[in-house]
Amino acid sequence: MAVVFQKTSMLTDAPFHYCPGCTHGIIHRLVAEVLDELGVGETAIGVAPVGCAVFAYNYFNCDMMEAAHGRAPACATGAKRVHPDKVVFTYQGDGDLASIGAAEIVHAAARGEKITTIFVNNAIYGMTGGQMAPTSLPGQITTTSPYGRNTEVCGFPVNMSEMLSQLNGPAYIERVSVHDVKNVVRAKQAIKKAFQAQIDGKGFSMVEVLSTCPTNWGMTPQEALKWLEENMIPQFPLGVYKEV
Amino acid sequence: MASVKFNEEMCKGCGLCVTFCPKQILRMAPVRINAKGYHPAECIDLEKCIGCASCARMCPDVVITVER
Secondary structure (H helix, E strand, O other): OOOOEEOOOOOOOOOOOOOOOOOOOHHHHHHHHHHOOOOOOOOEEEEOOOHHHHHHHHOOOOEEEEEEOOOOOHHHHHHHHHOOOEEEEEEEEEEHHHHHHHHHHHHHHHHHOOOEEEEEOOOOOOOOEEEEOOOOHHHHHOEEOOOOOOHHHHHHOOOOOHHHHHOEEEEEEEEEEOOHHHHHHHHHHHHHHHHHHHHOOOEEEEEEEEOOOOOOOOOOOOHHHHHHHHHHHHHOEEEEEEOO | EEEEOOHHHHHOOOOOOHHOOOOEEEEEEEOOOOOOOOOOOOOOOHHOOOOOOHHHHHHOOEEEEEEE
């Protein structure tokens, strides 16, 4: 019998600390498999964020560093400029990238830094206990919006992929989801294209992955995937936003 | 004939593999628990497994190895 599926060597043996059913694990696997398949696993440099994925450096079997909250694109810029021949990526959540790190990501994209950003959007602050994030949906109940996000007071969700695609620096921007097997396969293809854009020296690339947070959404993992499909995708439409 | 193996100690019992198995031959072990205290996933009818790896692709903890 031939092996159809096994854990990639680009992931360490450390067990993920994520809650049961959290799709961070799936996205970690996709990134690790892509690095392996592109043959850049040995030399890749990853930058971990602050947020649920703060321990990402324990899980990827390549050189990793930890950035201050939101500053992963700035650290990645430095790494890439010192090592222009190496693949550099950041792995960031929506609290990290769309809120405190909004300035860093916009300017890294505008400069066309040849880095790849994996942006995990689960519409909530996971690690700190389920507070409202810039990406929380109108009416979404979180610990800091117990009556639902009021757009009169709190404004509207930030669509990062659409926003960054208006700039000239990015070479590849796509939004994908991981709510079923078909979309997981698509997400992997998107991540591969993004890394390929970096390897080809085209410019900044980002893949926004819609993800779940069963614990803070107060749902089972199955309900969370359904909620993602029914509520998040209408607000955050999937697709390629920029490809040069 | 396919084979599906679970690294049970890494399983967190989320049940996504059970949900996405097209043949509905997976379940969470009803009595057994692992060191983390979760009921790990198990296959109840390996004869019916088609080796599609849907379970493995949806597993957030990369617990599953599939052979065909």
